[in-house]
Amino acid sequence: MSRVVTLKINDQDVSGREDETILELARENGIFVPTLCHLEGLSDIGACRLCLIEIKGVPKLMPACVVRAQEGMEVYTESERLKKYRRMVIELLFVEGNHVCSVCVSNGHCELQYLAQKLGVDHIRLEYRSPKREVDASHERFVLDHNRCILCTRCVRVCGEVEGAHTWDLLGRGIQSRVITDLNQPWGDAESCTSCGKCVQVCPTGALTAKGKAVGEMTKHQGFLTTLALMRENDR
Amino acid sequence: MIAEELPKIAAQEQEDQLQFKHHIFVCSGTACVSAHSDQIQAALEKDIEERGLGHVCSITGGGCRGLCASGPMVSVEPQGILYQGVKVEDSAEILDSLNSQPVKRLECSTEAPFFSRQKKIVLEYAGKLDPERIEAYIAAGGYTALLKVLTEMTPQQVIEQITRSGLRGRGGAGYPTGLKWSTVAKAQGEHKYVICNGDEGDPGAFMDRSVMEDYPFKILEGMTIAAYAVGADQGYVYVRAEYPLAVKRLKAAIRQAQKNNLLGNNIGGTTFNFQIDVRLGAGAFVCGEETALIASIEGKRGTPRPRPPYPAEHGLWGCPTLINNVESYANITPIIRNGTDWYTAIGTEKSKGTKVFSLTGTINNTGLIEVPMGISLREIIFDIGGGIPNGKHFKAVQTGGPSGGCIPEQYLDISVDYDSLLHLGTYMGSGGMIVMDETSCMVDVARYFMEFCMSESCGKCVPCRVGTAQMYDLLNKITKGEASLDDLAMLEELAEMVKSTSLCGLGQGAPTPVQSTLRYFRDEYLAHIVDKVCPAGVCKIYHHAEVFS
Ligand SMILES: Cc1cc2nc3c(=O)[nH]c(=O)nc-3n(C[C@H](O)[C@H](O)[C@H](O)COP(=O)(O)O)c2cc1C
Ligand code: SF4
Ligand code: FES
Numbered sequence: 001m002s003r004v005v006t007l008k009i010n011d012q013d014v015s016g017r018e019d020e021t022i023l024e025l026a027r028e029n030g031i032f033v034p035t036l037c038h039l040e041g042l043s044d045i046g047a048c049r050l051c052l053i054e055i056k057g058v059p060k061l062m063p064a065c066v067v068r069a070q071e072g073m074e075v076y077t078e079s080e081r082l083k084k085y086r087r088m089v090i091e092l093l094f095v096e097g098n099h100v101c102s103v104c105v106s107n108g109h110c111e112l113q114y115l116a117q118k119l120g121v122d123h124i125r126l127e128y129r130s131p132k133r134e135v136d137a138s139h140e141r142f143v144l145d146h147n148r149c150i151l152c153t154r155c156v157r158v159c160g161e162v163e164g165a166h167t168w169d170l171l172g173r174g175i176q177s178r179v180i181t182d183l184n185q186p187w188g189d190a191e192s193c194t195s196c197g198k199c200v201q202v203c204p205t206g207a208l209t210a211k212g213k214a215v216g217e218m219t220k221h222q223g224f225l226t227t228l229a230l231m232r233e234n235d236r
Numbered sequence: 237m238i239a240e241e242l243p244k245i246a247a248q249e250q251e252d253q254l255q256f257k258h259h260i261f262v263c264s265g266t267a268c269v270s271a272h273s274d275q276i277q278a279a280l281e282k283d284i285e286e287r288g289l290g291h292v293c294s295i296t297g298g299g300c301r302g303l304c305a306s307g308p309m310v311s312v313e314p315q316g317i318l319y320q321g322v323k324v325e326d327s328a329e330i331l332d333s334l335n336s337q338p339v340k341r342l343e344c345s346t347e348a349p350f351f352s353r354q355k356k357i358v359l360e361y362a363g364k365l366d367p368e369r370i371e372a373y374i375a376a377g378g379y380t381a382l383l384k385v386l387t388e389m390t391p392q393q394v395i396e397q398i399t400r401s402g403l404r405g406r407g408g409a410g411y412p413t414g415l416k417w418s419t420v421a422k423a424q425g426e427h428k429y430v431i432c433n434g435d436e437g438d439p440g441a442f443m444d445r446s447v448m449e450d451y452p453f454k455i456l457e458g459m460t461i462a463a464y465a466v467g468a469d470q471g472y473v474y475v476r477a478e479y480p481l482a483v484k485r486l487k488a489a490i491r492q493a494q495k496n497n498l499l500g501n502n503i504g505g506t507t508f509n510f511q512i513d514v515r516l517g518a519g520a521f522v523c524g525e526e527t528a529l530i531a532s533i534e535g536k537r538g539t540p541r542p543r544p545p546y547p548a549e550h551g552l553w554g555c556p557t558l559i560n561n562v563e564s565y566a567n568i569t570p571i572i573r574n575g576t577d578w579y580t581a582i583g584t585e586k587s588k589g590t591k592v593f594s595l596t597g598t599i600n601n602t603g604l605i606e607v608p609m610g611i612s613l614r615e616i617i618f619d620i621g622g623g624i625p626n627g628k629h630f631k632a633v634q635t636g637g638p639s640g641g642c643i644p645e646q647y648l649d650i651s652v653d654y655d656s657l658l659h660l661g662t663y664m665g666s667g668g669m670i671v672m673d674e675t676s677c678m679v680d681v682a683r684y685f686m687e688f689c690m691s692e693s694c695g696k697c698v699p700c701r702v703g704t705a706q707m708y709d710l711l712n713k714i715t716k717g718e719a720s721l722d723d724l725a726m727l728e729e730l731a732e733m734v735k736s737t738s739l740c741g742l743g744q745g746a747p748t749p750v751q752s753t754l755r756y757f758r759d760e761y762l763a764h765i766v767d768k769v770c771p772a773g774v775c776k777i778y779h780h781a782e783v784f785s
Contacts, residue, residue: 045542052737062542084733088699092698174692174704175693
């Protein structure tokens with residue numbers, strides 16, 4: 001059993017268990033912390049760096065999605081420095097791919113777009129990379145548009161950890177990284193794919209969508225993940 | 237084998253050696269082999285045979301002498317003669333001279349500062365030890381430390397001795413080795429692992445390669461002592477596949493150690509069991525980062541994960557894992573054999589012992605050196621390194637590889653230790669030292685390292701994946717004379733952000749070359765941006781007039 005501890009987030013006293021993350025505690029207490037790679041029900045990888053927080057006595061910034069509660073911890077989530085870094089992460093994501101909201105099926109339902117608005121990213125100061133990227137429409141029901149992929153790897157994790165198919169993975173490294181299906185085959189030829197559609201639902205942007213949607217029509221439903229996670233926990 | 241047998245093996249080997257009047261060692265390090273030292277050894281062997289000298293003169297491969305640029309190196313012991321730049325044709329002349337005067341033309345003075353200013357602990361017996369035979373290692377005192385540890389010391393005492401020695405990790409960050417060992421020893425786990433990090437990915441670095449090639453037994457012995465101290469039963473040496481000779485020697489050493497009961501079950505007749513296997517890396521720089529390295533051994537994609545939990549608690553297959561650098565392990569046996577008082581007398585207050593550096597760039601004596609901590613950069617570059625060739629002027633020295641910075645002339649007299657280097661905005665790193673003269677453009681240097689980090693970024697976290705690419709583009713723009721002062725401001729903002737927000741040391745260190753060159757050579761950036769000229773004449777900056785004329 002985990003111990004119960006008390007700590008401070010933005011000078012507010014909160015209580016939690018030692019196995020809970022700072023992100024969970026913040027949300028429980030109505031404190032907003034932006035996230036992109038995190039999704040409840042999937043493992044946490046600390047990759048997008050949006051949820052970085054300051055902890056008193058710790059020289060480095062830490063991701064709230066992986067750091068666990070400790071007795072007496074003093075956490076700050078809203079310093080000017082953190083806010084600036086978060087805006088820059090969003091900026092970097094915008095210049096990395098080709099994100100054109102006005103023609104996107106996910107317009108209005110996109111987590112990247114939402115966070116940009118919420119964090120006050122109203123213009124981009126960096127140079128757009130405008131990479132040449134492909135669209136894979138070989139699957140009979142779904143589409144993968146690499147232009148809109150932010151490499152959060154939620155699809156990779158939901159497919160491996162929840163569906164158990166492990167159709168998705170990553171290829172290449174650095175700025176050349178991209179998601180692939182099976183052994184870098186067209187999605188339609190990926191034999192391991194069960195066409196369950198979980199990847200489409202967890203994708204935060206319009207990179208993975210259902211076919212036949214017009215601009216702004218693609219809405220996503222992620223509630224199934226928490227239900228599944230809960231059911232599995234009860235099973236154990 | 238039991239403890240009593242070790243001196244017998246040593247005595248037998250020493251006796252065997254005494255039969256020979258001369259021992260010829262031909263350097264079998266990668267640099268000399270690539271200069272065909274293997275053919276020289278073959279020629280010498282053939283001539284010895286033809287002359288019927290087989291009973292008076294032995295010939296074996298030996299370790300690196302450090303003066304790699306002057307190779308191939310051949311030495312004749314016990315006369316202490318060192319030859320440089322030897323060719324296959326020189327074989328006869330070398331043999332002719334065995335009983336008379338050395339071949340003047342090839343002789344390399346071992347009194348030169350290059351040799352006399354060094355202090356060899358990691359590279360002890362440099363050049364005079366056959367790296368492929370365990371008997372040679374045992375005759376030179378090998379494995380006495382392990383047997384002493386197994387039969388006379390408790391794990392706790394071993395950790396105490398390493399802690400008191402003040403040894404700090406040689407993989408870059410300088411984390412206290414004793415503290416790491418004691419954390420792993422205290423961690424709970426059914427299994428524990430010991431890993432040797434031989435990934436060595438810094439461009440221009442070859443210290444760990446040399447140590448693995450020349451002293452494979454010393455590393456195995458150090459790891460075995462570590463395993464006893466922390467309670468591990470399995471070890472891995474992680475070596476990049478680009479180091480085939482190191483891999484071959486390590487594998488051969490493991491087999492010989494097993495055969496002699498110095499690895500495996502009941503080591504040295506005690507109840508201690510420990511195995512070591514070699515794991516090959518595919519050469520990604522990021523796989524030197526400890527959590528990525530562990531993922532790679534597990535057969536996963538080599539990407540880092542956030543710490544804590546640290547490997548000491550949650551490492552390979554989720555078990556407590558000790559991970560140290562090659563050179564860190566190579567320091568263990570000397571410390572056990574000679575004691576902490578001897579070790580702490582070398583180095584500075586907070587950085588004990590020696591450090592191996594690979595000296596490269598525009599310097600006369602390119603090669604491998606080992607110096608006591610606290611030595612000045614001036615001594616390394618001008619005494620040991622022999623200064624700058626072609627009458628050129630020293631400009632800066634880069635330490636710490638792609639995560640390090642450069643040090644300009646005015647700091648040449650600082651002491652080389654972990655803390656002083658950090659203070660100057662660079663760091664010790666694993667021991668790469670790149671010397672630059674006035675023909676180097678510092679913006680171009682920064683661009684080179686940024687390109688390296690960009691292409692070696694694993695792509696997991698956003699700041700490093702995209703930030704390094706953006707910074708590279710900006711640096712490119714500056715070197716082409718197309719950047720504005722706003723671009724420079726953006727570069728500095730990005731550098732600060734990528735450093736503070738990246739997940740692992742690769743991203744956190746990637747901005748250092750930029751920040752460091754900006755700190756000492758800002759005027760060069762401004763020359764490119766404002767005056768549109770490259771002061772060193774390295775960058776090609778085209779002016780409109782030239783383009784349209
Ligand atoms: C990008 C990156 C590359 C690294 N490469 C190496 C390496 O090649 N060899 C090494 O020993 N340590 C390397 N390290 C440091 C290791 O993560 C680790 O700290 C070290 O192996 C610990 O050993 P030590 O305590 O003996 O220094 C690297 C770290 C980073 C962030
Ligand atoms: S800092 Fe770079 S290398 Fe390290 S995890 Fe992030 S992307 Fe990968
Ligand atoms: S949500 Fe924590 S790093 Fe992405």
